[in-house]
Amino acid sequence: MAIQTVGIIGAGTMGNGIAQACAVSGIDVVMVDISDAAVQKGLATVSGSLDRLIKKEKISEADKAAALARIKTSTRYEDLQSAQIVIEAATENFALKVKILQQIDALLAPEVILASNTSSISITQLAAITSRADRFIGMHFFNPVPMMALVEIIRGLQTSDATHDSVKELSLRLGKSPITVKNAPGFVVNRILVPMINEAFFVLSEGLATPEDIDAGMKLGCNQPIGPLALADMIGLDVCLAVMEVYLEQFGDSKYRPCQLLKEMVAAGRLGRKTGRGVYQY
Numbered sequence: 001m002a003i004q005t006v007g008i009i010g011a012g013t014m015g016n017g018i019a020q021a022c023a024v025s026g027i028d029v030v031m032v033d034i035s036d037a038a039v040q041k042g043l044a045t046v047s048g049s050l051d052r053l054i055k056k057e058k059i060s061e062a063d064k065a066a067a068l069a070r071i072k073t074s075t076r077y078e079d080l081q082s083a084q085i086v087i088e089a090a091t092e093n094f095a096l097k098v099k100i101l102q103q104i105d106a107l108l109a110p111e112v113i114l115a116s117n118t119s120s121i122s123i124t125q126l127a128a129i130t131s132r133a134d135r136f137i138g139m140h141f142f143n144p145v146p147m148m149a150l151v152e153i154i155r156g157l158q159t160s161d162a163t164h165d166s167v168k169e170l171s172l173r174l175g176k177s178p179i180t181v182k183n184a185p186g187f188v189v190n191r192i193l194v195p196m197i198n199e200a201f202f203v204l205s206e207g208l209a210t211p212e213d214i215d216a217g218m219k220l221g222c223n224q225p226i227g228p229l230a231l232a233d234m235i236g237l238d239v240c241l242a243v244m245e246v247y248l249e250q251f252g253d254s255k256y257r258p259c260q261l262l263k264e265m266v267a268a269g270r271l272g273r274k275t276g277r278g279v280y281q282y
Contacts (some may be wrong), residue, residue: 007029008087009032009080010032015117030083034073080104086101087139097126101129104133112137119140120185123154137152139167149176151178151179152188194247195256197231205260214227237265237266
């Protein structure tokens with residue numbers, strides 16, 4: 001089945017980023033959120049992002065106009081019925097995702113693919129609550145979506161080859177470089193990345209080096225574009241802690257225990273950039 005229209009649930013950071021990636025690739029989009037204010041804010045974010053690309057001479061004004069014309073906004077799930085794939089990009093909350101997916105599942109034609117842009121929740125488990133487990137898959141985009149090349153395609157135990165192949169083809173049409181992974185806590189990238197961030201907090205808590213020197217060491221010694229502590233502030237310390245707690249629970253391995261300093265900082269409300277203070281002050 002050729003994918004001509006992509007439905008997106010959620011107009012926040014990830015949802016509007018996916019919408020932009022689709023629209024600039026010539027794919028029609030239906031972006032849905034709970035209020036008109038939310039979808040208009042998402043559309044404004046896309047417009048601003050496209051303006052930055054115009055300034056960099058990556059696209060023209062005509063390209064921007066054409067991309068925005070491909071994005072339809074709505075507050076009604078029924079408007080997603082024209083899509084061949086619907087990507088759920090709601091907040092990383094299992095109960096919320098289940099509620100949304102069950103509502104959507106009942107509305108869509110049987111052949112429509114359902115995908116979740118989750119970074120940690122089991123695709124196998126989410127698939128099982130729908131009537132189309134073989135046509136359910138994970139599409140883990142990375143932030144900022146228009147700039148980041150990677151998409152993790154996560155196969156649940158039930159995901160069919162045809163579903164995987166369609167989603168891989170879509171990812172390539174978006175100009176992304178997809179990797180295919182089996183369903184497991186954290187998939188591949190976050191499974192490696194978040195424990196590294198957690199270890200950086202252990203190094204900090206033991207007083208081995210300053211935050212600046214820890215980050216400089218990883219940037220200069222491992223060629224990382226941003227140090228792990230600065231990255232934690234960008235992600236949100238609460239998110240890093242929550243992911244580590246999921247790993248500890250799911251794997252039952254003490255190597256995933258969250259650093260006490262990370263827990264203390266979250267308890268103090270020092271969550272990173274979004275609160276103005278984390279490891280660093282903003």
